[in-house]
Amino acid sequence: MSWLPTVIKACYFLAALLFILGLKRMSSPRTARGGIVWAGFGMLLAVLATFFLPDMHNRGLIVAAVLIGVAAAWWSGRRVAMTAMPQMVALYNGMGGGAAAAIGAVELIGYARGLGLLQAVPDTSPLRPEAWAVNGLPPALSPTELALGVLGALIGAVSFSGSLIAFAKLQGWLDKRFVFPGQRAVNLLLLAAAVVVGILLATGHVSVPLIALFFALALLFGLMMTLPIGGADMPVVISLYNAFTGLAVAFEGFVLGNEAMIIAGTVVGAAGTLLTQLMAKAMNRSIGNVLFGSFGAGGGEAQAIEGAQKPIDASDAAVMMAYAERVVIVPGYGLAVAQAQHKVWEFAQLLIKRGVKVKFAIHPVAGRMPGHMNVLLAEAGVPYDLIADMDDINPEFPATDVALVIGANDVVNPLAKTDPASPIYGMPILDVGNAKHVIVIKRGKGTGFAGIENALFYADNTRMLYGDGQAAVGELVASLKEIDA
Structure with missing residues (x-):
């Protein structure tokens, strides 16, 4: 069968084309799922063709x-x-x-x-x-x-x-x-x-x-x-x-x-x-x-953080956001752990129905792998036009009434800009501290995955809503529904 090698080469070419087109489609959240399927068919075709090598x-x-x-x-x-x-x-x-x-x-x-x-x-x-x-x-x-x-x-x-x-x-x-x-x-x-x-x-x-x-x-x-x-x-x-x-x-x-x-x-x-x-x-x-390099290694003794964390209950936080004009939600790994993405989107939809302008802010390295937060939000059905990356959303924080941080830590830590001894010094962050008010949902007072204290939690405009992410957002949803009742 002298024609067999040519057919195998053609299958490899088609598989390579599917790989490239699939990767191209993965560059957008709207087409990523289809891109994965295309690339998968390409791999299947390449494997099947290999079996016919003489x-x-x-x-x-x-x-x-x-x-x-x-x-x-x-x-x-x-x-x-x-x-x-x-x-x-x-x-x-x-x-x-x-x-x-x-x-x-x-x-x-x-x-x-x-x-x-x-x-x-x-x-x-x-x-x-x-x-x-x-x-x-x-x-x-x-x-x-x-x-x-x-x-x-x-x-x-x-x-x-x-x-x-x-x-x-x-x-x-x-x-x-x-x-x-x-x-x-x-x-x-x-x-x-x-x-x-x-x-x-x-x-x-x-x-x-x-x-x-x-x-x-x-x-x-x-x-x-x-x-x-x-x-x-x-x-x-x-x-x-x-x-x-x-x-x-x-x-x-x-x-x-x-x-x-x-x-x-x-x-x-x-x-x-x-x-x-x-x-x-x-x-x-x-x-x-x-x-x-020795990743995450600090260069000296970190700055002491003054002040204290100030708690807030869910009902007060819900009222604050219900009557806000702009709210930016910042998801982090804690949201993934709590499996709270669906509740967060439910809460965002209630705010949108009240006329609040809601956006989601994603840091490039939020979570444990590239695109982790995008995958979570896509799973919950959050529209892609509501999701903004760090460079686009940072200029908007000064005009934001409330920034709601859910399970994020290091990517919103202002010490990255102010403390040369911090292990994350120089890392670009989401400037949530520039918002008029910041509400942080966090399980407790511990540090994040990198083991670094977060100065944002002690800021004058920050309030801490302690608890499991899904339960805390559930309380926000219930409180917001009571306001609308």
Whole structure:
């Protein structure tokens, strides 16, 4: 069937087109759901086309692996709570990096076998059978392919181990930050050692001990790079490892000669890199600091905060907003924990019926992953034209009668502008303190995920409505309905 390779290439081209168009549609909340479906069909098409490659082996094992993966993803996707979505994204992203690293490992082992180092390994690679040598002859890997395979394996291994640490931190299994003196130097030495060993492998000095050392160093570097990262910077980390995984897949696609992997990995890597830059800008950090800095580490003793937190009850807060002209609602991770998004939208609708102008303000790194708050509000049915990003909404706060903060902490902390010793100093924030009145819904008087005291809570124009987010908003809804009765 001489026409089969052409059909497979055409399927890969169509799959790549669906990847790109799907990603484009994901750039807008209005079309994001459709974009995910498009990209999913592209992936399905690419997988099906791969089964018809003439040199494909072990199709039964591959089908079994696909079925297990689909079943696990379907089960976990259906059961995962919205609050656990960030760690799920981190885990799945790590699996992608690990898969790319595994491909690199297979190719390196095949190369070693071709040099006569692993004669006992059978010719059963389902990935690239022609790369495995026959009768001890050198494998069909060019110097460029070998170098790209090593580079993809390095990046994929770092993404895999780093994503697992990110998952464990978000899941609460590890402390938020782990630092020790000289940590940056240790990390740089680990990276340098991994690169040196990788260069040896890429230049043909392949041996089993060297392969094992290479992956050990890469995995350890991923662990050590992620351990000192604080929770407030986790959105940057997730987007960074997403870029790493995409790049690793693209490099391994070159090694396998698979166009779908090359295009999909390049698109994901480019998008992840741009997103990382946007997240770093939102945190006022450089990419170098993201890679090698001690995330969330302060530079001295923080300023003492004067004053006291002033409580307010739900009925008074409801009256304040019922007779306001403009209200801006700022959601944070606490809203996700309380699953309060539907109640918040119900409350906003009641205000809108009274003629109050309501908007939702989203900080770029609110929550635990990029777009976390947008997903929550979209789930509740909040219209997209009511959602404003930080740059657009900040000039409006001085004309806002009430800013309602629900479960947000670090992204509204004015110490980011006033205290050079604060770990978040220089980070752009939502200027809710410039509103005439601020109401903060919070479970208690503790600090946020980054462990930083918030000066906003002690401001003269701020009142604290203590309690679970959903219950507190429910009280606001009930009080507002009594006013309208």
